Amino acid sequence: MDKAVLSKQSTSINHQVSIVERVYEQLKDLAIRFKLLPGDRVNEVELARQLGVSRTPLREALNRLVSEGFLIFVPGKGFFRRSLDVKEIFDLYEMRQALEMALAEMAVQRATPEKIQEIRDFLVVSMTEDPNRTVNDLVSLDEEFHERMASLSGNLEMLHTLRTINARIRFIRWVNMENGRRRQTQCEHEAILDAIANHDVEKARSLLQAHIDGRLEQITLAIREGYAMIYMNRSTGQ
Template sequence: MHSAKGKHVEINSDSVVDRVYEQLKAMAVSYEFKPGERLNEGDIAKRLGVSRTPLREALNRLNTEGFLRFTPGKGFFCRELDAHEIFDLYELRKSIELASARLAIRRAKDSDIDALLAFLDATGPDPGERSAIELVELDEAFHERLMAMSNNAEMLRVLRNVNARIRFVRWIDMDRLNRSNTQAEHRAALLAVKARDEAACVSVLEKHIDRRLDQITSAIKEGYAQIYMATARAVTG
């Protein structure tokens, strides 16, 4: 009885940590905390209605995953928008997507490929009234479903981490991209998988994912402007 009760408490505790983790992750990804800002654990605990213990577990997890920074003796900080770090993450994204595409060429089921082609048809080349946030969600969904065809869960886990860590820059980047071109590249890569044409698939994806350092730097400058303009509006409003 005692052990069962203890197990119940542990499950609840894990659930609280998971909830706090997801809330803080969303705040970190969207830079609700300012770049370089020190996080006030007391204020955050009150805001989220939790004790310091699950909060600290969630913060440690986010630090390990690269969403926050920890400095001994000083605490947790929001990560900076660092162009070189984002560039490295784009390189990592490209390397695992190309590797997974090669696996998908050999392992993908035609039914899964056809389902993803139907997804492209349903979401269309026209952005319509969708926001940049919604368009990035659709783009991530496509790439994650394509990677899932490799049947490599660890690659997919890494891609999801990378996608979340570059998401803010991709929201900015999405406004500069031509969705018709992006969707055409998605379709070309997918049709190459269906044709089991590795060279064609890799060629399309490499061009599609690649970002130069100057492009990333430009997006980050715009990102900083948006972050601090939003702060100014909140203060004056």
Template sequence: MNSSKPIVRKSSNSSVDRIYERLKQMAMNYKFRPGEPLNEVELAASFGVSRTPLREVLNRLVAEGLLDFVPRRGFSCRALDTKMIFDLYEVRCGLEMMSAKLATERATDAEVSTLVTLWKTASQKFGELSPLECAQCDERFHEQIATLSRNAELLHSLQAINARAHYLRLISMEKVHYRHNTCDEHQLILKAIQKRNVEAAVNCMSAHVSLRQEQLVEVIKEGIARLYMT
């Protein structure tokens, strides 16, 4: 009688998650040239996996708007399209305004106080952080407000948009005046939320995101120059 135990294969979920996180960061930061087909064989070899889990990740990133897929051409990094970016920021503005409204109405005093303290600490060292750290800090601020809205779908949607807009946010945070404006505008948003002034919170958030839209033209030009002219 064979008493050997059956071989139990480990789930491939850990490998898929690992590949997903790395490829997502690469796509968010345009580590692939826009429009250039991705070499699946080389990618699979670099991650030490077969093409099956790689394909699973690539399809997931397509669904999230971080990659493109064209039949018979395969997967490629998305283009930095001006119209798409403006559309994205219009949607972001709506989400952020709703986020501010609901957070002002639903967050507890303790939660608001915690967010105020967190941002005060972050803003004090904002000028010393790297552009990447500033971008991540800014994303967290907006996502924390969305968390306080008690609306999981709103938070999920905002996180998806932040991922697609990350590259431009990163370029923006290289500019000192942009960092200063971000800090000042975040303070105004927090003051309105603290006072439970829904109208002021929504208006401050709208002004904050709309100002980013006005600056988008300059940032998009810089992004295109880096991606297509170097």
């Protein structure tokens, strides 16, 4: 086959991939922030119009979100935003807790002083009081700390899994951050990093176990408050 034809085909494929990736990120953001209401059917025609894409890349992005747990697909009916389910969120918290404790054990064995110092520098910035930071900013900083800690393990597959879990529980963490756990969280971050720097596996694990607090009653309350926020924002047009 002619090189020019191959190059043109390759460019076309790359362009299609970039469109799907862009649509996926846009839809994921809508899902995380519950701009797609819990239990609501996804209007594919309207979304395609809003995002300026055809149904093909939109479908690819929607199917990806189904595989990651943000949406569900009902044959013959279409895609729906997954509801906030107490048991499901509880299971995700348990999974996150077990995963981060395992990652911390690896980090104790593999982290270099330079990488630990990079996270200390990040904490200095993230702990700085900034009145311009939104709740979304604070949640992003919290997630970044945990993902930086996970990266100390050197296990990219486990890090990828953690990122997916974080995205699925982000709204609940947003509710918790709104309720003022910021300062306590930051102090706990410092203690966890110190334990890893001191090669204290048991302390790092126990601190993380307490820090990632996914008790059923707290999750139930957060979901109740979350639904109130979702529908209040919808009624006020936010």
